[in-house]
Amino acid sequence: MLANQIKEYANIQKEALTGRELEASVLTRAAQMLKHCQDNWNAPDREKKLQEALKFNQKIWSFFQAELSVPDNPLPKKLREDILSLSLFVDKRIFEIIAFPESEKLTIVIDINMNIAAGLRTGPGDDI
Template identity: 40%
Template sequence: MSSPLDAYRSVEKATLSGRDLEASVLLKAAQKLVEAQHRLADEKDLQTLDEALRYNQRVWTLFQSEISESANPLPEEIKTNLLALIGFIDRRTYALMAEPKPDRIDVLIEINRNIAGGLQAGSDAARVSEESQ
C-alpha cells in the first residue's frame, strides 16, 4: 500500500456489499461529473470533463455487462429498463463530448445519485432483514 488512504480503500472494498459498492462507484462518478461541470463552466476545462465522462461510461458499461449475463437474477423488465437507461446515458455522453455544455451534465449526475440512493436503500433493507432473522 502506498498510503493509509489506499489501505482504507482496500479494506472498504473488501467489506462493502455488492449494492454498497455499486452505489459507491456511482457516487464517485457523480462527484467527478460535478467537478467537471464546475471546471467546464469556470475554466472551459475539457480534459476534466472527458475524464469524468469516460469514468462514468466505464461504470455503466460494466453494469450493462452484468445485466446482460444470463445468470443475472434481476427480473427481465428491470433489465430492459436499465438497458434503456444505459442507452440514454450513452447518447447523452456522446452528445456532451460533441457539444460540451455544463447544464447538460445535470441529468447524468442525477441518474447516478438516484440509482445509488436506490441501491443504498435496498442494501439497508436487506441488512435489516438479515439482522431480524
C-alpha cells in the same frame, strides 16, 4: 507514508462493501466527478477533468450493460430491460457531451447516477 495509509484504507473499505454498496459508491463518485466539472466549467483544466469524468461514467455504464445482459442475471427481466434502456440514454448523452460540451447537459447524468445510487443503498423492503 500518509498516502499509503489512505490507499490501504480505501482497499479495506472496498473489501468491506457489498456489491450494492460498491455500485452505489462508484455511481456517487462518478456523479461527483461530473458535478465538479459542472461547478468549475471555466477552469483551465476543465477539458481534461471532463474527459476523465465522462470516461469513468462510460466504464461504469458499460459494466452495468454487460452484467445486465448475462442470461442468468438474478434481476427481474423487466428491471433489467429498464436499466439497459436507461444505460443507452446515458451512453447517448455522454457522446453528446463529448461532441458538444455544455455544463447543463451533465445534470441529467448526475441525477441518474445519484438516484440509482440512492436506490442501491435502499435495501429490498426498506421504507423509502
